[in-house]
Amino acid sequence: MDPRVVHRLRCPVCAEPLTETTAGTARALRCPRRHSFDVARQGYVNLLAGRAPHSGDSAEMVAARADFLAAGHYDAIAAALAATARQIRYAAPPPDRHAAPHTLCSAATHAAAPDGETCCADGCRAKAANQRVGPQAPSTPGAPSTPGATEQLRDGDAYPLVVDAGAGTGWYLAAVLAALPDAVGLALDVSKPALRRAARAHPRAAAALADTWQRLPLADASAALLLNVFAPRNGAEFHRVLDPAGALLVVTPAEDHLAELVDALDLLRVDPAKADRVAGSLAGHFTEESVTVHRTRLALSRPAVATLVGMGPSAWHTDPDRLAARIAALPEPVGVTLAVRLGVHRPR
Template sequence: MEIHAKYKNFSTALRCPLCEGSLQVVLSKSLICPNRHTFDISQHGYVNMLSHSPKSRYNKALFEARQKIIMESELFKLLHEKISAVIDTYTADSDTPSLTLDAGCGEGSHLEKILGISKNDALTGIGLDLSKAGIAQAAKSYKHSIWLVGDLAKSPMADRSMNMIVNIFSPSNYKEFKRILVPDGLIIKVVPRAAHLKELRDALHGSKENRLYKNDETISLFKKHFTLTDIITVSDARELNKRERTHLVRMSPLAWDSHKTALDAFINKSSKVTIDADILIGLNKKEMRL
């Protein structure tokens, strides 16, 4: 599909992040609202819907390393399979196209994998992230989905436009998520558990770091907004080779303030790496009408 055709097909699912007006594709190259706020479709097919460029430590090198780990190693395989299975169960009885937003998608590889594993051919992915570097890389790499630079706290999605939201190791804005989900829409939120990437943490911060945290508070906040239907715990450990361990260090904010000697020691010593996460699954509560 031509890039602008993708936006034509789905422009009703979007709205202007500045004035909340509807958006139309004009001259096959821009999205424009009635107040003439204009967002150009870039050469690689993403749209920057932010009016400012926030500073971020998530840069091109980090996203390139992240893409290599997610696409070329099996570190997140189980996580992807579980999420795709949840989506397939949720959409099993529906033959209409479903829009799936990845809120805080980074460089898009999780969304690409999840849609690729899913047996449902009628899914369209939309990836949204604050980072232009992440979204530019996603748009260059993955042509089926729509990629938007934007703020999930003031998102460029129309009311009740998304069938599903996935939100993987990223911040949430539940008020916005509820606004943009259809009634009974599905939310899948992935949060780390105590042992997540523990080998890297141990190498960088020592094994005595207090890691007794639990996801109880996250779960009770989630339950205030959504009907929690399930929590799936994914615990998996995979052997990474030296190249993959190098990518893991480059992709991780854990390494930002760490010494080079500690990073090198992790890279040079063969190690398993643990993924330990909770997948919270919820349904958008229908509004109560009094």
């Protein structure tokens, strides 16, 4: 797994830092108290503290979602997220490393400093100010060679961490990382079939099995940006892991989202009080800074409609034979409204 992500992960049992170890072809993340978590062959790590209360999206639902997204039908959502993330990330000047050099130091960098050169407090300018985390870091004589030695790097500094809570296949996370070339990403989901895809969604993304209703396996203030797209929201945990200067981007369906299919196929309807429920789930932890509605028209084939229904919650609540008959009766192409709300929330 990407070491720039691993050093921000925390043991779900004791909250200690994790490091990756390798024995032959087996990889695992371990903490100082010897709790160990295997990295699956597909690249994701299981960081559940116990058994998950549910298994998340099935393999069939995940496959349907991957096909539908790959066809570009929800590109408007990905583009809106990427544009918003880029605007947030670069709206303020980068952190002044010279103003607070102590945030870039650790005991390891201090011990490794050559005679006559300081690396912390007021004297830490030349060495620590130029240090970066991860395998792309320039090699400096006497400097640490692993991200663990720069644990105290501010999360908004060299490699901002973008966390997608309820990431599914990691498709939206990949779009945001493409827009932020200096960021790394972490996909969190409870579905193993989804994480198998999320682990390969982007070269700078890692993936972990985690239940967003539990304590997230991340250090405090470790994320520069949180994504939450059609997924549950844990306001208290989102607030804990998000940097005070960071932002939470929440995408939820507007009331007329997929309205034509809802009426024709008798699908689950969007709760009219959805916006109020979102606000309630984040109350006390976040303030909504802005909200934009993104609306466009889709022209779908009948197979695409079937795929769309199969990737969402209606897949659990609709009789398959009745649904197939109703889809077959639709005029083609099927005109469908895509309508979502994108809210930018700041920590209180």
